[in-house]
Each structure stands twice: as structure tokens, then as C-alpha cells.
Amino acid sequence: MTQPELDYSQRTFADAWFDEWRHTPTGREVTNKFIRIAVGLKRRGFEHFGAKAIFERIRWHVRIKAGPDADGIKANNNAVSRLARFAEERCPELQGFFRKRELRAS
Numbered sequence: 342m343t344q345p346e347l348d349y350s351q352r353t354f355a356d357a358w359f360d361e362w363r364h365t366p367t368g369r370e371v372t373n374k375f376i377r378i379a380v381g382l383k384r385r386g387f388e389h390f391g392a393k394a395i396f397e398r399i400r401w402h403v404r405i406k407a408g409p410d411a412d413g414i415k416a417n418n419n420a421v422s423r424l425a426r427f428a429e430e431r432c433p434e435l436q437g438f439f440r441k442r443e444l445r446a447s
Contacts, residue, residue, distance in 0.1 A: 359423040374399050376428045379435055392425035392439045393418075 362368040375395055382390045396418075404411065425439040 355419055355423070359420055359427075362420060363427070370403075371396075371399055372424065372427065375424055376432055376435070379428055379438060380432060383434060383438055387438075389438060389440055392421050392428075396421045396424065 363372055375392075378395050378398065379390065379392075382395075422441060425441060429435045429437070429439065
């Protein structure tokens with residue numbers, strides 16, 4: 342699957358932050374888990390599911406596994422909508438799985 346061409350004149354600070362975060366070890370881990378969970382839900386028969394619910398499940402699991410002294414996932418909640426869009430772009434099976442609003446410029 343080829344990646345869509347990005348129009349960098351339309352990129353926002355939030356887009357740039359998300360792209361940078363996604364390439365960190367935490368970003369890669371969260372992205373992979375997010376897509377895995379979403380695909381599992383889709384295959385179980387869910388037509389739609391909340392991206393925020395999946396993200397918070399990952400955040401909770403990582404924090405519990407790490408223990409009370411750990412910081413947990415360092416990710417802004419604004420990453421969730423971009424994570425959902427990224428998952429749908431990377432995994433055709435997830436097309437339309439998340440209900441999304443238009444992104445606001447930031």
C-alpha cells in the first residue's frame with residue numbers, strides 16, 4: 342500500500358507533533374496497540390468504536406503494568422483523532438470504523 346502524498350502547506354503544528362511522536366518508542370508502541378485493538382474489535386463485529394476509548398484502555402494498561410511510580414504514556418489527548426485517521430490510512434480494514442469530525446487548524 343502506498344502512502345498518500347502529504348500537502349505540507351496544510352500541515353499544522355499538531356500534525357508535525359503527531360508525526361514526531363509517532364516515531365518515538367512510546368508512539369510506535371501505542372500506534373501498534375491501537376491498530377491491533379481496533380482490528381480485533383472490527384473482527385468481533387463492531388461497526389464503529391470510539392478512538393478515545395481504545396486510547397484510554399492502552400493508557401490504563403501501560404500505567405498498571407508499569408506500576409504506581411511510573412509516568413505512563415506521554416501523549417496529548419489531541420493525538421487520538423490523528424491516531425484514528427492514521428489507523429484508517431494504514432489498515433484498509435478499518436476504513437470508516439471511527440467517526441471523525443473535521444480537524445481544526447491549530
